[in-house]
Amino acid sequence: MQAFGKLRNINQQELELMLSWRNAPSVRANMYTRHEISMDEHLAWWARTQERDDQRYFMYETDNVPLGIVGFTGIDKTNKNSSWAFYASPEAPKGTGSKMEFLALECAFNELGLHKLHCEVLAFNAPVIKLHQKFGFSVEGILREHHKIDQEFIDIYQLGLLAFEWDEKRIDMMNKLIKLSGKNA
Template sequence: MQEVTLREIVKCTFEQKTAVRDIRNQESVRRSMYTDHMIGLEEHLAWIERLEKDTRQIVFVVFLDGIVSGLVSVNALDRLHKKSDWAFYLDSKARGGLGAVLEFSLINYAFDEIGLEKLNCEVIETNPAVVKMHLKFGFVEEGFRRSNIEKDGKRIGVHFLGLTKDDWVIKRDEISENYKSIFEKFQVHIDSTLVSV
């Protein structure tokens, strides 16, 4: 069984933080993000420093068997309305269902531990595989903004997806059963000191 640990990036070592930057700069990751420039070390460390004071974001480093393998974030955390955005990206070498395991685990964490009632995400139109994955986990497409961002000198659209806690409670067991053979390969631990909403 593979061990997956999510640890807040602000609690990671310098080497682990810089390993995250290497993943952020991979072509496959930059292709799916709003901003796709190469991120310098100073910029990366300044971003982490801002996270230490930002109560509206929780950013986790994904460790697979102790190796930095990606990042999962809860963004725009709105405690009043009990909602948040979320996103993740993985090392281009990460395979074997890790994405599905992270999605399921993060959704459970958002609703059961943080106490959210709504989880939202945005996916650029050039990444249809991720839209399809979110739909399999109960998200519903709530809108599409045409020509919403600029990448590589072109205007492209963005899919807006959402999942309510009520819908998740209804669908969770079925989704768990559908992915049982994958989930059985992983043990997930989320290392967080977050106080719920």
């Protein structure tokens, strides 16, 4: 859906921009890896990622303006499932996350041919848990006090979405996003 922007390959010259978003305090606060990532660390990670066929990362852009990153990891071609995550530029307009999620689900089920997409969200990130549920994800489990941040143990929500569930939800979500896009225009 061009109206929602697009996912495309990340250009080498965008790695610095990608890192600046990933290191933004508002993004880091919701990640497992919370330290500020150095450029050398980022470039080494990117080089490893490019050698793997079980990971795919995309730049989200709208009107030729890069606004976020969508990543699929642990792509299991035999069992047709993958984990995924996304983050937007701290300056991205309201509604960017929903558009990114729609396009990520389209990519997962139509381009990657997945049967299931799953993710993990830190329990305090309730807005993202609710966003995923709005798109049809179900909470499949809660890993209680599974991740330590500072001196506190945090629950991890595990969410999953099956291809047929997305098929059932897709048109409804597309119409809602079109309506929201019209209001924001």
